[in-house]
Amino acid sequence: MAFVGTYDHTLDGKGRLVLPAKFRSHFADTAYLSPWAGCVALWTAERFEVMVRRLETEVRAGATDANVLRGLAARSEEVRPDAQGRIMIPARLQSFAKLERDLVVCGAIDWIEIWNAPSWDDMADDLDHSVAEAFRQGSGI
Template sequence: MNVDVDDFFGTYTPRLDDKARLFLPAKFRPRLEDGIVLTRGQENCIFGWTTASFKEFTDRIRNTPFTNRQARNFVRMLYSGASSEVPDKQGRVSIPGVLREWAHLDRDVVVVGAMDRLEIWDATRWAEFSAQQEEPFADMSDEVMPGIF
């Protein structure tokens, strides 16, 4: 498989420990050892970005006019729940309460690689989301993703 080494990919099923810490997947740890930015993600998951990817993403957001209500609301949601974390020596990061509540995390979680970021999902919600996406994924066409198919 020829995948960009900077991409996160795969599905992993770690658990939160009693202190709400997540063991990052071993394959992701080298890219995240200097830090990870956790933010609210769409569909009530948590996005995890390398600090460089988060900066690149937010630099693009800075170009949107603050007079646009949707842009302001997006920035508010993104930043109000954001947290910069540094993994400990065992590769664990703390998941702040506001993000655990947003993603409905308890103990069983799923970490999904999503190209330039990872996503942290409640295991049950991920299973439901995945099941709902099977048919749309199979029906993917050039109308949905122009120039890809």
């Protein structure tokens, strides 16, 4: 499953986000939230496990600092969607990504990103430029 698409959503007063209907079935049981580059990443349990195993291998090989794995473990949260498809975003992660009421939820192929809407808007032009440049350079996307 490739997570694609961009959806406008809101964070309720209790810090809950309703997952886009298109994504819900992939997070029916357990999911993981992690701080990411200016946003919060939402991973399926399977993808999170793959990422952790890869990092463990890199740490053992000396290719990645152990603090990367330590930081991921310490700052990530396991979440379980409720019957309405809502996940609770902890205050610490809300603060990290400056999440307020208006959010953008977007697919990032292997995970989902949860953005503060104004931060997403600021970045959207750069995304369009990056994709256009990749096409121009013939990267095959």
